[in-house]
Amino acid sequence: MEFNKIIEEKSAKAWDIYIPNLSVDCVVFGFHDVTLKVLVTRLKDIDLWALPGGYVLKTENLMEAANRILFNRTGAENIYLQEFKVFSDLNRSGGVFDEFPDTLWNKQRFLSVGFYALVDFHQVNLVMDDISDACEWKSIDELPHFMMDHRSIFDKALITLRKQLNDKPIGYNLLPEKFTMPELQKLYEIILAKKLNRGNFYRKMLRYDILIKLDESRKGGAHKAPDLYQFDIEKYEKALKEGLNNGW
């Protein structure tokens, strides 16, 4: 079915079941190939890239809405979600739905609640929906041109992620269960957008006492095989309460 027809059909039902003027947009982060990736979809026909998002049922709260929307996209449940900002500018929609009647659900003024989500890249199975013709991971420095204000939603998500690196279990939710110290460092470097000293990172991470060193190493790569670690989730959560780099 073509885009316009789908949109108009959905619109008719939307008024009854969703909270008006409100949507949720999610910046879904995954870590793969020493790169931070983001989930993006392309809308049929109008050929614009967007962040996964959706509306809020009258029967659910925001977190439930975001979970439902992401479950439909990824097949994953209990995804780590963090709300970070409401996008409420009057002109944020651009002119995407200009040719539609004013009663179209999608053409209303929408405020969008931005969530970032952290997923284990390998646990996600991308699911297409009926208004998209593409749904894929893109590296954060090769993002497509986004529709509406989705670029600034992404930007704010990344800034928030950076600020919360010492307060939230970001490594735990982005990395697979077992990982190496160089992988963890790379993740930190990408999020912080700066190089870190290898020896000092190693020393500091170990002193936090939140990692469990496993009796395995990651064979197969060139050069010396790095040790594998996993998070000691109890100690990790406890340390995060105070913040990993406690200021005062």
Place this chain on the structure above:
Amino acid sequence: MEFNKIIEEKSAKAWDIYIPNLSVDCVVFGFHDVTLKVLVTRLKDIDLWALPGGYVLKTENLMEAANRILFNRTGAENIYLQEFKVFSDLNRSGGVFDEFPDTLWNKQRFLSVGFYALVDFHQVNLVMDDISDACEWKSIDELPHFMMDHRSIFDKALITLRKQLNDKPIGYNLLPEKFTMPELQKLYEIILAKKLNRGNFYRKMLRYDILIKLDESRKGGAHKAPDLYQFDIEKYEKALKEGLNNGW
């Protein structure tokens, strides 16, 4: 005019001018008498305490709404505002409007966007409105019993304030232009809810290089007169970009 009548009259107009299902609630912090205070209002007749809040005009964004609502309450413009969370639970309203018809604006399901505001206590003139019979500052450890979920909105505001102490100009916006080192320390201690070592606080604050020491001291109190300082706002803003206690 009595509460019910006012509410019903307002409701009729509200449907036309406000974005439905959405409100803004503000936790307004002020610092006075070595105490952190919060602005609270009491609703007429139903005799419940609430945070200052209001609805969002169809012609404004959230920040503009919060500014307008607080200007009406305090007479102050350009108040420092920080959005921190959307409160969206289904049962958050309690039963405050049970006896009203279902078409009443206020009885709809509302999501509330929480902002915290920082004001110079002495620059604020409290203004009553027509549905309140009290509007006053309360010390944060002597808060009244709040209606709806306003207590948890306050709690989250304070936690956010604590987390952002190294990233946002919190001291600058809460203190008067001139202040003493012990006052600044007291503010930090209240927000962090813990005692700080005096000499170390002094040394650390000076090393940040964000304060200008004035050629005056605060006379009149008992004992030695403390020096007066003001923020070097340019250096302060610059230092905040990296975070006052940079973790990485």
Place this chain on the structure above:
DNA sequence: TTAATATTGCTTCATAATGAAGCAATAAAA
């Protein structure tokens, strides 16, 4: 089979920051 290579695990040394304690100066009160 052996040597070369890049990476990793971990340490060392110099410097900076922090925690704890205290001394001298001072403004008001006794």
Place this chain on the structure above:
DNA sequence: TTTTATTGCTTCATTATGAAGCAATATTAA
């Protein structure tokens, strides 16, 4: 004039950080 509590600022011991490097090692090349 003396007492008092507070303030400005320093000292010393401890801990954290920045920069650098050495030995071990898994792969690849010779």
